[in-house]
Amino acid sequence: MREPSQRVSKAPKSAIRELFDLALGRSDVISLGIGQPDFTTPEPAIQGNINALKNKIxxxxxxxxxxxxxxxxxxxxxxxxxxxxxxxxxxxxxxxxxxxxxxxxxxxxxxxxxxxxxxxxxxxxxxxxxxxxxxxxxxxxxxxxxxxxxxxxxxxxxxxxxxxxxxxxxxxxxxxxxxxxxxxxxxxxxxxxxxxxxxxxxxxxxxxxxxxxxxxxxxxxxxxxxxxxxxxxxxxxxxxxxxxxxxxxxxxxxxxxxxxxxxxxxxxxxxxxxxxxxxGINFFEEIYQSFDKRRNLVYIRLKEIGFDLVKPHGAFYVMPSTKNFNLTGKEFSQKLMKEQAVAVVPGGVFGSFSDHMIRISYATEIEKIKEAMNRIEKFIHKI
Ligand SMILES: Cc1ncc(COP(=O)(O)O)c(C=O)c1O
Missing domain, CATH: 3.40.640.10 (Type I PLP-dependent aspartate aminotransferase-like (Major domain))
Incomplete structure (x- = not known):
């Protein structure tokens, strides 16, 4: 067969997918890898969509x-x-x-x-x-x-x-x-x-x-x-x-x-x-407060555990360095998944200067975040 598109072939398979493959068949995994908020889509948005379909749109x-x-x-x-x-x-x-x-x-x-x-x-x-x-x-x-x-x-x-x-x-x-x-x-x-x-x-x-x-x-x-x-x-x-x-x-x-x-x-x-x-955006206030609380919790816990990190001021991610533990972000995320069933994203997927970082998303329930932080702490103690 003739060679397919070089441009598309050059794009790597998602490293995030690879990580999730490690989680296949495990029910104990906590994902701090996700890039979507965990609150339910507001009901008017859902109804608007449903009504449009009912009206044959x-x-x-x-x-x-x-x-x-x-x-x-x-x-x-x-x-x-x-x-x-x-x-x-x-x-x-x-x-x-x-x-x-x-x-x-x-x-x-x-x-x-x-x-x-x-x-x-x-x-x-x-x-x-x-x-x-x-x-x-x-x-x-x-x-x-x-x-x-x-x-x-x-x-x-x-x-x-x-x-x-x-x-x-x-x-x-x-x-x-x-x-x-x-x-x-x-x-x-x-x-x-x-x-x-x-x-x-x-x-x-x-x-x-x-x-x-x-x-x-x-x-x-x-x-x-x-x-x-x-x-x-x-x-x-x-x-x-x-x-x-x-x-x-x-x-x-x-x-x-x-x-x-x-x-x-x-x-x-x-x-x-x-x-x-x-x-309007008023419905977001309560959600916002909850994300702010999670942000502070994650920041404080990661600091306590021994990470070097910058306190984020926006979105719902934090990007700590893994250098203190002598691991690349990829090694860190793979080992953490195998040993403690916590999914975080290796920093290297976000460009050429973040191989020794991981991305943690705090867009998940606070109890799960607390448990994930405890697992990360255990993982670090064993290194
Ligand atoms: C910075 C940024 N831009 C754009 C998008 C894509 O958003 P959408 O899901 O609306 O395509 C994302 C999704 O994670 C994102 O993080």
Whole structure:
């Protein structure tokens, strides 16, 4: 047979999957590997979806999304994100945040273009880049996981097309502060670049910090592609609903790519998102408090156990170093799974600078987190 696609073949099988293979057939496993919240999807979202199906909303959706949903999204991004977007020109509904990322890659890059990313970072960016022939320039984060602004500036070449940020960040939990964001924006404007900003964790921000959408800043709307989703805010990862906000030029291109590759987004699920958006975000307060409590618990316990780690300010992950135990993240996660049945993700999957780290998700019940921490402590004592 002739050789299949080199670009797709190059992407490794998921290391997270490999780890879960070790867990097969074991009922005692506690997973701190998951990237989805554990609360139930709010009932209005579920009913919205069900009612749409009952009303025979089973045909193709309009390519950019259901107008009522787009209008609600306009209101949400205008008020919450302070982005001056218009639903007719600047928003498209996608199959999760993942497809909004794909659309961003499809519409701004040509093969050979370069994209600057702080590393470690969310793994889909690396593989989207591979699939679209984009060269990722990884810039190692500072020790506290803030972006290394000087290195970012020095990494710009004539081929640089964009910088991608994800704040609050998966996997580090870093939240960009105003100064960091301002400096990134300066670099973008000075060098005539695009900014891709993945804001799927915008509601998971702690310690009184505030989420700022770069598209709301002066001179940034036209050059920013904002990626967002229903998935994390409404605990609805299976709905596969997200959206992108950008200039008319980019959204028009996205519509074409969307039309010819996926022919639209799940029609009935969009009605679920409509009902979710109508609820507003007040329902989230209790959930938020619970995540904050878990964050503090995990941080304190990992410190007590002897890890070096940065306290996360956002999302629901923490990324401790495994150096104190003379193990790579991969060795640590495999041994921990075999010996104590706790799943954590090896840091190496998130880029070239995190081999000696693990990612722990605290998006699980507090009692399970406590038990997992006790097991990790036992594991460390035996090393
Ligand atoms: C940073 C980040 N962006 C995007 C996504 C994808 O979200 P969705 O499930 O809406 O496709 C995830 C999922 O884990 C994520 O962590």
């Amino acid at each position: 089973t045909m193709y959706a309009p390519t950019r999304g259901v107008p009522e949903l787009l209008e609600l999204l306009e209101k949400k991004v205008n008020t919450f994100n302070k982005i001056n977007a218009n639903w007719r020109d600047n928003i498209i509904v996608t199959n999760g945040g993942s497809q909004a990322i794909t659309l961003a890659f499809a519409t701004i890059f040509n093969p050979g273009d370069e994209l600057i990313i702080s590393s470690p970072n969310f793994l889909s960016y690396f593989y989207c880049a591979l699939f679209f022939g984009v060269k990722v320039v990884e810039v190692e984060r500072n020790k506290n996981f803030s972006p290394n602004i000087e290195k970012i500036r020095n990494s710009i070449t004539s081929k640089t097309k964009a910088i991608l940020i994800n704040s609050p960040n998966n996997p580090t939990g870093h939240v960009l502060n105003q100064t960091e964001l301002k400096k990134i924006v300066e670099i973008i404007i000075e060098n005539d670049l695009y900014l891709i900003t993945d804001e799927v964790y915008e509601n998971y921000i702690y310690d009184g910090l505030k989420h700022v959408s770069p598209a709301s800043l002066n001179g940034m709307f036209e050059r920013t592609i904002t990626v967002n989703a229903m998935s994390k805010s409404f605990s609805a990862t299976g709905f596969r609903i997200g959206y992108a906000v950008a200039s008319k030029e980019i959204i028009d291109l996205m519509e074409k790519f969307h039309q010819y590759t996926v022919a639209g987004t799940n029609h009935a699920a969009q009605y679920g998102f409509i009902e979710a958006l109508k609820m």
